[in-house]
Amino acid sequence: MTRQQDHAPPDGPITSLNSMADKVHADMDASNIASNAFAEQYEPPNDPASFNNLGVELANQGRLDEALACYLNALALKPDFADAHSNMGLVFAAKGNSHDAITCYQTALLLRPDFAEANNNLGIELKEQGKLDEAMACFERALASRPDFAEAYCNQGIAFHRQGKPDEAIACYRKALALNPDDAETHNSMLLAMLYSGRYTPAEVFAEHRRFAHQFETPLRSAWRAHENVRDPHKRLRIGYVSPDFRSHPVATFIEPVLASHDTTQFEVFCYYNHNYVDATTLRLQEIVEHWIPCKHLSDEALAERIRVDGIDLLIDLAGHTGDNRLLTFARKPAPVQVAYLGYPFSTGLSGIDFRITDSYAEPPGLTEQYNSEQLWRLPQAFFCYAAPQDSPSVPDRAPLEENGYVTFGCFNNFGKVTDHVIELWAKLLARIPDARLALVIFGIDDGHVRAEVESRFARQGVASERLILMAPVRENHLALYNTIDIALDPFPFNGHTTSLDTLWMGVPLVTLAGLHFTSRMGVTTLLNAGLSELVAQTEQEYVDIAHTLARAPNQLHSLRAILRKRLRATPLMNAQCFTAELEQAYRRMWTTRCN
Structure with a gap:
């Protein structure tokens, strides 16, 4: 949607x-x-x-x-x-x-004028342009014309999610599902929103994922067929990546160095692209891989049959329950080994997906096994490899604090991750440093209603609007924004990932709060792999204390700014050849397990 x-x-x-x-x-x-x-x-x-x-x-x-x-x-x-x-x-x-x-x-x-579908579709486009107030009005008109219009409720939920209101979004998704219980897309949206909300335990979130599997996967299991793939542990493996994000998207950023580094003597690579949009990234990826299959137009059954015909040995999902996923293809078990990787920070809930790739920092042994339908496969270091944008601006010698005379905190993550509880904790930090500022990038902030709503949420926690620097996202040279902040604050329970790595690459220290499941520990694996364990907090009070201590240490901020990019480049996080070799070893061992 x-x-x-x-x-x-x-x-x-x-x-x-x-x-x-x-x-x-x-x-x-x-x-x-x-x-x-x-x-x-x-x-x-x-x-x-x-x-x-x-x-x-x-x-x-x-x-x-x-x-x-x-x-x-x-x-x-x-x-x-x-x-x-x-x-x-x-x-x-x-x-x-x-x-x-x-x-x-x-x-x-x-x-x-009372055309409900046209109002709903107009609302979708306005929402994508950040005109959330106008979009909400469209959805309301659609529902006035058609009170049983489940999709309009779902799109209201997406708009609430964009505003950092996951619980209001979930309420809308539940209304939509009450009207149309068989809408897998709305189920997907609700599952994703639950990861953003702080109201649900990992056990509750996992239970909802299992309910999705029971509803959509269980009826298909009786039609699963035996696979004819030759069970040779040493053969050249056919691996298929399925994603709607082979375009300008964080998933493409992480998977491109892998696709470029695969040992093609050992692996024959197929990419199944579930989107119609083609950009420079799409064209570049098409040149890298041996087989490129657009599949947006194929039904789940037809795509599953195509994968069988292609003889895929390992099928890797890069989307999870995010938009335009093909989990209902995976639910048909078209490949003998199926793997969840990279695009979704939680279990899919599907029993047909055999493994989920992670690491020991994000998920230490014994911490999260009970929240996964898949077997966890931990890579030896990080679960990802980072490739910095080629047009990265340089890191200034002086921190903003040295120019401004006050410290500037910042969070450039999707504002949907900034819940009221996050704002409450940030307000405690700002109260300890009365002259500090907080910079945020917010989709749709140029909409007066959106700005007023954001300022009101902070005001309820005692943060005046003049202490906020609210900016709209920029596409061109967005990394330059990091040159305006001194310290980045990781949101929770849904941490940043791409944004966190961009932050360190631009010489800005990041403070994260370690949680109890993968979604809330992506900051942990990033910082520990980068050798920055001192920036990982175990409690909310420690989170505030670390950020406060950094803010009062201008010499430390200056030295970190000078060394972070060099340090990051020297870590396993940016060694594409080594990382891909480790990933390939994992694929080979998964296949060998299947053969045995």
Whole structure:
């Protein structure tokens, strides 16, 4: 339900149906879509409903340009066909064109103001642009028209999650599931939100993951088939990575050095890409691997059959319960060995996934086995390898404290991780250092309602707005933001990961709070592998004390800024060849276990 966006919003509000329709058709003409030729090829009945229905079918198959041609034919016959306008918006959204998607939805709503689906889809696009207040209004209008609209409740939940309100999000997801219990996507969203909330124990979170498996995997187990893969412990292994994130995304950042370092004499690599978006990262990864299979258009059953035909020995999931995952393909057990890795910081709950890759810092033996349906496979050092962005700015010689005269704390993680309990602890820290500031990067902060809500949450803990530096995310050279802070604060119970490594790379010390499960110990494995055990707190009071002590030690901050990048580069965290060799050894041993 979330999409990569790449275009500016419309220049202004709708002024007339004709002007908006003219713009849509002009844009379509510019795309050189041969709608008439396409109609002749398929020869559907010459009526708008049939063209629209054919467009829906083609869009479901991932044939987006052909679907657009069908919708154009429908609109040529019936310009006021609201459904065709709305469906065309879905295709533009799938292609990453938010601008024209919004145009189509708004046109549909001019024609039919109570069109619940168009309101919901418009809300999704506005949400992705950070216009959370406007998005919420769209979802409310959708629910006013259709009180049983489960998807609108789900999207409300996603918007709440973006605002750092996981518990409100979970309440929305439960409403959606009460209306549509078989919606796996909403289940996924709720499971992810539970990891962000501090209200649930690891046992409660795991129980919910097992309920997901009972509902969606258990009915499929009777159809599991024997695998015909040759059980040779020494053969060249066929490994398949399944992900929607082979694009500009943190998962791609971590998996790219692995894909580039694989020993192709021992491993034949397949990437199953579950997304339509293609960017420079996607193109680069396509060149690295031997087999590239786009699979967004395939059903779970069809993808499982393709994996069987490809003879995959080890199938690795890189998404877990995040958006656009293919866990229901894994639930069909298409490969003899299935592995959860990297993209989700908790058990999948599925019994069909045999192993989950971790390490002894994130999950010391005996700590979390009871919260995993998979067997934990601990790598000898870290569970990941970090590759710093090639365009990284240099680290300044002087810390911001030396320029500003006061210390600046910062957290550049997804603000959804900043719960009220996190704010409460940060407020205690700021109270001990009255002149300190706190810098945060928040999606949608340029929305006045979002800013007021964030400031209000801090004000309730006694933190005045003038002590906050609230910034919108930036795509270009985002690492330069780290040059504005002295000390980074890791959120909890959902720690940072990519952000934590970026923080250290930019010479900024990070303070983390060690928790009791993987999600809350990603900061532990990062800092211990980097030789920074002194920055790991075991209690909330120690978390505040470490940050306070650092803030009062300008010489230490200065020296850390000078050495952190060099230290990180010398650790196993940035040795792609060594890490990939360890990962390959794990794959080989998993396969040998299967053979035996």
